[in-house]
Amino acid sequence: MNGGYWLGVDLGGTKILTGLFDDDLKLLAKSKQPTRADDGPAGVVGRIIEGVEGVLKEAAIDPAQVRGMGLGVPGQIVIGTTTVKFAPNLDWHDVDVAPLLPASWKWPVMLENDVRMGTFGEFAYGAAKGARNVFGVFVGTGVGGGLILNGELFTGFNGNAGEVGHVIVHWRRGSSLESIAGRKYMMKRAKEVLDDAPKRVRKEWKNVDLAKVRSSQLAEFYQKGDPVAVQLVDDGARALGAAVGGVVNLLSPEVVVIGGGVAGALGDPYIERVWELARRHTLPGAADNVRCVAAALGDDSGVIGCAAYARARASRS
Numbered sequence: 344m345n346g347g348y349w350l351g352v353d354l355g356g357t358k359i360l361t362g363l364f365d366d367d368l369k370l371l372a373k374s375k376q377p378t379r380a381d382d383g384p385a386g387v388v389g390r391i392i393e394g395v396e397g398v399l400k401e402a403a404i405d406p407a408q409v410r411g412m413g414l415g416v417p418g419q420i421v422i423g424t425t426t427v428k429f430a431p432n433l434d435w436h437d438v439d440v441a442p443l444l445p446a447s448w449k450w451p452v453m454l455e456n457d458v459r460m461g462t463f464g465e466f467a468y469g470a471a472k473g474a475r476n477v478f479g480v481f482v483g484t485g486v487g488g489g490l491i492l493n494g495e496l497f498t499g500f501n502g503n504a505g506e507v508g509h510v511i512v513h514w515r516r517g518s519s520l521e522s523i524a525g526r527k528y529m530m531k532r533a534k535e536v537l538d539d540a541p542k543r544v545r546k547e548w549k550n551v552d553l554a555k556v557r558s559s560q561l562a563e564f565y566q567k568g569d570p571v572a573v574q575l576v577d578d579g580a581r582a583l584g585a586a587v588g589g590v591v592n593l594l595s596p597e598v599v600v601i602g603g604g605v606a607g608a609l610g611d612p613y614i615e616r617v618w619e620l621a622r623r624h625t626l627p628g629a630a631d632n633v634r635c636v637a638a639a640l641g642d643d644s645g646v647i648g649c650a651a652y653a654r655a656r657a658s659r660s
Contacts, residue, residue, distance in 0.1 A: 346365075346366030346410075347366055347408050347409065347410035348363060348364065348365060348366070348371070348404055348408050348409050348410065349363075349364045349365075349366070349368070349409070349410060349411055349412070349413075349650040349651075349653050349654050350362070350363055350364075350395055350398070350409060350411070350412035350413070350450075350649075350650060350653070351364065351412070351413050351415075351460075351645070351646035351647060351648065351649030351650030351651075351653070352391055352394065352395065352412065352413070352414045352415065352646065352649060353415045353457060353460065353461075353645030353646045353649060354378065354387070354391065354414060354415060354416050354417065354433075354457065355378060355417060355432075355457065355645075356378060356380065356417055356432035356433065356484065357377065357378055358375055358376065358377060358378055359375065359376045359377070359378055359387075359390055359391055359394055360373070360374075360375055360394075360642065360643075360645060360646050361373065361374045361375075361376075361391070361394030361395055361397070361398050361646065362398065362643070362646035362647065362649075362650060363398040363399060363401075363402050363404065364647075364650045366654075368467075368468060368647065368650060368651055368654070370643070370647075371398070371402040371404070372397075372398035372399075372401040372402040373398065373643075373646070374393075374394045374397045374398050374401075375394075376390040376391075376393055376394050377390070378390070378433070380432065380433045380434060384433075384435060384438045384440070384443060385443055387433065388440060388443040388444065389443075391414070392444070392445060395412070395448075406447070406448070406449075406450075407449070409450045410450060410653075410654070410657055411450050411451050411452075411453065411653035411654065411656070411657045412448075412450055412451070412452045412453070412649070412650075412653055413452075413453050413455065413460065413648070413649030413650055413651075413652045413653035414440070414452060414453065414454050414455070414649060415454075415455055415456065415457035415459075415460035415461070415645045415646075415648065415649050416430055416433075416454055416455070416456065416457055417430055417431075417432050417433065417456075417457045417458075417487075418430025418431065418432070418433065418435065418456070419456070419502065419503060420454050420455060420456055420502060421502070422498060422501075422502040424439070424454070425439055425440045425441040425452060425454050426438065426439045426440070426454075427439075427440065427454065432484070440452070440454065451653070451656075451657065453652065453653050453656055455496075455649070455652060456487070456489070456505070457487070457645055458479070458481050458487030458488060458489050458505065459479075459489035459490075459496060459498070459505055459648075460489075460644075460645050460648035460649045460652060461479060461481055461489065461602060461638070461640075461644040461645045461648055462477065462478075462479030462481075462488070462489025462490070462491065462496075462505070462600065462648070463489065463491070463496055463648040463651060463652050464640055464643070464644040464645065464646075464647040464648025464649075464651060465477070465479055465600045465602070465638055465639065465640060465644055465648070466479075466491045467647070467648065467651040467655075468640065468647055468651065469600070469638060469639040469640040469644060469647070470598070470600050470636045470637065470638055470639040470640075471491070471597075471598040471600050471636070474491070474596075474597040474598045475491070475493055475494040475597065476491065476492055476493065476594070476595065476596045476597045476598075477489075477490070477491040477596055477597065477598045477599075477600060478490055478491075478587070478590050478591075478594065478596040478598070478599050478600070479491075479505075479599075479600040479601075479602065479638070480507055480583070480586075480587065480599070480600070480601055480602075480603075481601075481602045481603035481606070481638070482524055482525065482526075482579070482583065482601065482602075482603040482604075482605040482606045483525070483526060483558065483603035483604035483605055483606075484525060484526050484527045484604070485508055485521045485525040485527060485528075486507065486508030486520050486521040486524050486525045486583070486603075487505070487506065487507070487508050487603075488505040488506060488507035488508065488590075489505045490504055490505045490594070490596075492594070496652065507520060507586055507590065508520050508521035508524075508525065509521065510586050510589070512582045512585055512586060518582075520582050520583065520586045523578055523579055523582040524578075524579035524580075524582050524583045524605075525579075525605075526556070526558055526561060526604070526605050529561070529575045529576075529579060530553045530554065530556050531553075532575060532578075533548075533553055533556075533571055533575060534553055536571050536574060536575070537571060540570070540571060544569070544570055544571060547564075547569060548571065557604075558604035558605045558607065558608035558609075559608045561575075561576070561605065561608065561609075562605075562608035562609050562610075565609065576609065576613070577616075579605075580613060580616045580617050580620060581620055583617050583620075583621075584616075584617045584618070584619070584620025584621040584623070584624065585620070585621075585624055587599055587617060587618070587621040587635075588620070588621040588622065588623065588624025588625045588630075589624060591621065591625050591629055591630055591633060592624070592625055592626055592629055595629065595633075596633065597632075597633060597634070598633070598634045598635075598636060599618070599621075599633065599634070599635040599636070600636055600637075600638050601614050601617060601635065601636070601637060601638065602637065602638025602640075602644060603638075606637065606638070607637075607638070607641065610637075611637060614635060614636070614637050617635070618635035621635070
């Protein structure tokens with residue numbers, strides 16, 4: 344007998360990815376919609392609905408066979424509810440998603456933080472499969488994290504566990520990890536660095552809109568040895584290494600998974616550099632046999648994690 348189907352929706356600041364999976368978590372159909380956060384919660388949820396209906400139609404699946412849906416949101420979730428407490432990239436404050444969903448959807452919808460869902464995906468089916476204690480950190484526009492402790496997603500008392508991007512790495516200045524290692528903040532610092540750079544360096548960046556620099560573009564500058572990009576990336580790697588080393592000391596994970604757009608574009612040399620720096624900050628023996636690896640699922644980590652999490656939650660109820 345077929346065990347039913349599962350939906351995973353990864354809601355990002357610029358795009359919405361939707362995946363339909365069978366009971367073995369095999370991907371059957373996938374869609375992508377623009378987020379267009381300026382349209383407000385109703386508009387964004389409308390595009391989530393489009394994505395879900397699209398994958399069901401593509402795979403010719405009766406909605407009655409869907410057993411659950413996980414929705415990853417780039418922000419804080421009120422534990423055990425369908426309410427988004429705060430999602431800065433969407434400009435959402437205390438938004439309850441449930442009333443915006445179709446009454447015809449009879450399956451349970453479970454909300455979680457998007458990076459925690461990415462970490463869960465890597466734990467269940469990706470680079471950390473088989474491990475029971477995992478720290479995931481995703482470096483892109485910002486920096487987020489997720490924790491798997493003793494084989495369970497750990498959200499903590501108030502539901503904010505894993506928010507490593509907001510760890511202060513320079514106490515005197517109050518600088519968070521995200522403000523140094525996240526691409527959005529790197530580009531803000533790039534302007535300051537360029538203002539004081541030699542003319543030949545400024546010339547390389549002359550026609551570049553810093554607000555629109557993508558991870559792949561930053562990686563190109565870095566890989567050709569541009570001094571501004573090298574400084575920004577290495578500062579970010581040092582901050583991330585310090586934070587990862589601290590987490591290894593505090594929680595002793597088996598696997599550290601590093602993903603996200605910046606990490607993916609910069610590749611293995613970046614991850615190796617972060618781990619090299621992290622080990623400098625760990626206690627003797629604390630990093631022994633700990634693996635630091637690149638995320639294996641790419642853009643699919645979120646949708647896979649959401650569907651896997653929905654299935655895991657349903658199996659307990």
